[in-house]
Amino acid sequence: MKDYNLTHLRELESEAIYVLREVAAQFERPALLFSGGKDSIVLVHLSRKAFHPAAFPFPLLHIDTGHNFAEAITFRDDLVKKFNARLVVGSVQESIDTGRVIEEKGINASRNVLQTITLLDTIEKYKFDAAIGGGRRDEEKARAKERFFSHRDEFGQWDPKNQRPELWNIFNGKKRMGEHFRVFPISNWTEMDVWQYILQENIELPSLYFTHEREVFFRDGIYLAKAPFMAMKSTEKAEKLRVRCRTVGDVSCTGLVLSTADNLEDIIKEIAATRVTERGGRYDDKRSEAAMEDRKKEGYF
């Protein structure tokens, strides 16, 4: 008898495509949050599939902290050109210059938290009513309770105790003026699923994900990249090592891992053997036990 089972990657893909089409059908001005990281790159790939042969009906929205890896920005611009996409940029530097936010000072200064204000301001400015993100439930315990369609009030806030129940594949995107939704099409994917999918679909990634030589320094168990805007303690020394990114955020919060993996198969082997979670290398999550929960409530990605 014929086997009518989808592989789990095909089923997850189909689910994500379904969600993306729901966004296009239920919202007037959606946007796809694009960071240059692998999850948002996978979202772009899924969006191309969902609306083929038409162009996907939403722009890419990048919240630019100004503290980027140059490779991520080059990759972003190439991708925009290649797929003829529209790009909208919200600038944290601009938020600082206009006094919307105040730059953090000191050794652990990061623009990661400031991004939330820039994101919400940009959503308001362009009247986006849905922001599609690459958040996954396996990343972090606060994200484990996130919906596919996650309602945000007019202040952009998330209320985990008052989420709409989400049943079957019926998504309720109804909202009032000024409110918006965050939508997470790859909610059910794990880090390994994302990598396997990238391999299966042969999706192009920024060179940051593969081994390269970089000046790094060691802090609290994580390697961070040396950069003009990264304050270092007098005890910290930069050294040249062969590293790669496991996730890509801005420079101040992206931990690098020692690695010689220069292809997808090797990266997957490395991840399979890894004993630390993906976000274990994220400096932004180390601030407190509930760091992610608190940021999410305020309107973080």
Added chain:
Amino acid sequence: MATKDIDFSSKGYLNMQLLRFTTAGSVDDGKSTLIGRLLYDSKSLFEDQLDAVKRASVQKGSEHLNLALFTDGLRAEREQGITIDVAYRYFATPNRKFIIADTPGHIQYTRNMVTGASTANAAIILIDARNGVIEQTYRHAYIAYLLGIPHIVVCINKMDLLDYSQEVFEKIKADFNAFVAKVLPGEDLRFIPISALKGDNVVKPSQKMEWYNNSTLLETLETIPIDQDHDMIHQRFPVQYVIRPESDKYHDYRGYAGRIAGGIFHPGDDVMVLPAGIKTKIRQIDTFNGPLDEAFPPMSVTLLLDDDIDISRGNMIAGAGDLPKAASEFDSMICWMNPKPMQFNGKYALKNNSRDVRCVIDKIDFVLNINTLEQIAGRTSLAMNEIGRIHLRTTKPLFFDPYTVNRQTGSIILIDEATNETVAAGMIL
């Protein structure tokens, strides 16, 4: 990750299946411990997660690693020591990838159990061997049946506290069977004696219960056949989105995008478009990777048709000789999910597949006492977490199958038009 036993680089991983299951249990049945045990023994936990739980166990004065802490989520829950919402967890073995919908078991959270159950292939029902079948067990079993979960695994937990007694196990099994035989027979039902705390029969076979010579919980989850969990007979394709590229190359392209909800579709199949009632043929099943010879649930595809028909979101493309019901009046089982009670004769927005209509609830047949399954007539409202049978009228007809035939086409949600909140989940009869 523990993934040492899985060969991720081989084609094996690319051929894994996905099983979604839900867990139901009362507060002290050891549900969190069971999930922690599954993750721990299948080596799905990372070092930083383990370290965090080890630290917390010591802090709370636990004698051993407190497995329940792995599933602790939000700060509010850690403070109160309860689970307040559905949380999703993930793990994989060489055979399958699993999604756990972890739902709290206390009575005020029926709505969360219903939510978790709506997408599940399998349900794990936990029973504390010391207490046996209690009212809450009935509730959990009933919700699993009501939501049409195809496979049910009853785990009789804490066997270590009762000397791993076969007698206890058999008694609980008989009690449970007596209950379900009364309500809904013919389900795929399995019983496993376990100790989540000690690890017996969860991932590793128990040395203490040789009288049980059947699969462990994990083996069971790995082998439950799931290829028949979708309706593969009645062709159903709710139109989700119309694709019309604005480009010269695809000037005449008009594709109907959606996810197949039932049956197997082929190019050349005779279909009917509802509500227009027009017959046509499938010209092509299109995808980004090229056209397909056939498509089946739950694939997301784009259908091209032979004739130029006016079709939009909310329409249904169905097998021409095998149509769904089309009606603007029907009966439904319903679970109320909002603190604001149902308004009798109240109007609500209704979603079914990709179709949006409005409806009025014009009859409440009964409200169910979910612990005894007694039907209470004469009620004029449903409160949060209550389940009942109602009659609905809609502004436009819906195209559906009974929920017991097709969980996708037979399900509805109701939305309060003032607050936009999802207030109820319904299973069409």
